Amino acid sequence: MTTDATVGDPVVIDTIHDQLDANGLLPGEHLMDAGYISAELLLTAPSQRGVRVIGPVRPMTRRTVQATGYDKASFSIDWDARRATCPAGAHSRYWTDGLDNNQRSAIRIRFATETCAPCPSRGQGTDSTHYGRQLTVRPQDQDVVLERVRAEQTTEERKAVYAIRSGVEGTSHQAVTAAGTRRTRYAGLRKTALAHILTATAANLLRLDAWWPGQPLAPTRTSHLAALDLAA
Incomplete structure (x- = not known):
């Protein structure tokens, strides 16, 4: 599929699948590189098209995580109560539904400044001196799929398939x-x-x-x- 250079890879997947389906060539498994993979695609391709999408999901690369060690998995998220709990037991104060920079659904969770400021583990949660820790997560159904794929892609079985x-x-x-x-x-x-x-x-x-x-x-x-x- 030929597009302008500014068109993002994930945008064209539906069209490519439509073209494959029209020609009777829709695969049961579709191996893609990381640029095409999105939480929405991992969730919808199997249920709507019967295609199992296989590709690497980007790991958590936030600078604070690399420097300190508190990644998203360190936090407990209560989806019903719409709040997160940090490893020190503190609860988040703000939960905002919105869109990320790519106009995809995202949830921003933020801890209050006065909650993080006196915490002895502050350095492991955030490097900001003015704000509490912030998390950006996908809606629950997408978040569950992303975490499952992140775990699976480290296994030798998945590596052999993707090879x-x-x-x-x-x-x-x-x-x-x-x-x-x-x-x-x-x-x-x-x-x-x-x-x-x-x-x-x-x-x-x-x-x-x-x-x-x-x-x-x-x-x-x-x-x-x-x-x-x-x-x-």
């Missing part, structure tokens, strides 16, 4: 290096889309040319940084 996607990454890399697909040579989406079809055809021919004579697969490339580490 199949390395073939897709190899194909994408070949299209970039052999045909320069990172940039378009033409103006307009229609011409660019046609160029993408021709590029995909060329990639198939290149692979057939390597397959028929039994050319062995190329080894995984070692980056310059990794090569220096191996040399040391």
Whole structure:
């Protein structure tokens, strides 16, 4: 599917699934990279389309979590009472339903400043000197799915399943290096889309040319940084 460069990956998934379904090619499992994965997709694809979406969910990367250790899992969330409880036993004061920067449903939970300020564990909860700890979570049904997938993706079974996607990454890399697909040579989406079809055809021919004579697969490339580490 060819789009403007500014269109986000998750936006196109429904259209791609519609096109696959119209051609009788909708898969039972669809392996995607992290850019396409969203909580909504993980929740709706199996129930609405019968497609099991498999892809990495981004871990919690908040700077405070990395520095101190109190991540979202350290907090207990009471969805019915609409409040969170921190590891020290304090309750949140504010619970606000809204949208995140990508216009997706999100809930912002905030602890009062006077609650966090005197806490001996303050440094483990927030690095702000003016505000209490804040959490941003998805609605309950999406949050449950995200936490389940985060746990599953660390297992060897899930890693083995997702390893199949390395073939897709190899194909994408070949299209970039052999045909320069990172940039378009033409103006307009229609011409660019046609160029993408021709590029995909060329990639198939290149692979057939390597397959028929039994050319062995190329080894995984070692980056310059990794090569220096191996040399040391």
